[in-house]
Amino acid sequence: MVKSGRTIKLRLYPNTDQADQFLAMSQEYQRLANIVSQWIFDHGFQLSWLKINHRLYKLFRQESELNSQMIQSVFRTVSAHYKTVRKQMKQHTYAYKNEENKWIRVPRDLTWLVKPIQFRRPQADLVRQSNYSFVDKMQQVSMTTLGKRIKLGFTNKGFEKYFIDDWKLGTAKLVHNRGKWFLHIGITKEVSDFDTKDNPQIVGIDRGLRFLATAFDNEGKTLFFDGKKILRKREKFLDIRRQLQSKGTRSAQKRLKQLAQRENRWMSDVNHRIAKTLVALYGSHTLFVLEDLTNVTFNTDDLPKSLRNSHRSWAFFQLESFLTYKAQAIQSIVVKVNPAFTSQRCPRCGLVEKTNRHHDTHEYWCKKCQYRCNDDRLGAMNIKMLGQDWLRGIKRPKIKKLITVG
Known part of the structure; x- marks a missing residue:
């Protein structure tokens, strides 16, 4: 227990x-x-x-x-x-x-x-x-x-x-x-404890900026949580914040504090809804696999410069925390794995190549076997694979970079 x-x-x-x-x-x-x-x-x-x-x-x-x-x-x-x-x-x-x-x-x-x-x-x-x-x-x-x-x-x-x-x-x-x-x-x-012996369902979850979460399950199905509306909302918060900061008055400072609290409540609500949807969809006895994002910085090259720092501050750890306790309540579990190469490994041939991922088109295209896939979906697929390694008893599963042959 x-x-x-x-x-x-x-x-x-x-x-x-x-x-x-x-x-x-x-x-x-x-x-x-x-x-x-x-x-x-x-x-x-x-x-x-x-x-x-x-x-x-x-x-x-x-x-x-x-x-x-x-x-x-x-x-x-x-x-x-x-x-x-x-x-x-x-x-x-x-x-x-x-x-x-x-x-x-x-x-x-x-x-x-x-x-x-x-x-x-x-x-x-x-x-x-x-x-x-x-x-x-x-x-x-x-x-x-x-x-x-x-x-x-x-x-x-x-x-x-x-x-x-x-x-x-x-x-x-x-x-x-x-x-x-x-x-x-x-x-x-x-x-009750999560039981690893009864062939649990494994769901790999890739967290990011364009899609706040991308989930890939045992049946090969993918669930995307679009971040475009979130980006537009944060852009509005940023515009209001700039206007208030330019005033510099006491009332403006008070409004800034209220705005920050409002934005935090909104972010918490979004993360709660994502976690609740994942738990409700996949149910009990599920292994949710996440990347350990400690000290990880997201690539924001495809965002406007004005929004890069703001968007990096999205509460990814909060989503992890919400999902952890919601999963635990239904005899499921959240496991964190090493994020190295999860966006660079081809799930078909195993080649790890950084240049296979194209940020401009959000696509992964393997040079070796020609496998093509959405890059966020690919990350979720590789994270799920590491979850399978964890179930087999590997304590710290990690993708190892292979040397290109021929």
């Missing part, structure tokens, strides 16, 4: 006094989080909860109105943020060209940070039962504040099933967004 996790978002309905209590508590939580962050930065990035607790707990208890449990939550919240940043920095090395014009990659760690992580928005992490609980037959939620506990109504529209199935509710985050209060609750459930 494995644990499947996700987050449900409940809308809260506090009255004016309760909203003021929420704001005071979340601002105090934010203040302490920034103090802890500064301490970690000043003390060699010690992320041990025990060390942080030993140095700061008594001080916080004396000067803060937060209860003991929430102070402990502050320590865990800040430590988790630094661990996440450390993982991201490890994945994305610093790259530069040396005097010989060769790319050099330098690993990074937290010492590369020039200032401590800042917690810019009021927030609060609440422990189940200790800081929040559901009462009155799940009609209200009881929550901790700086003063006494309060009860208030909420809506769980769309999330009802998570309260009646075997889902376990965990730590929740109190979030204030555009004048509304939400409770984001992490939930987990034990699901």
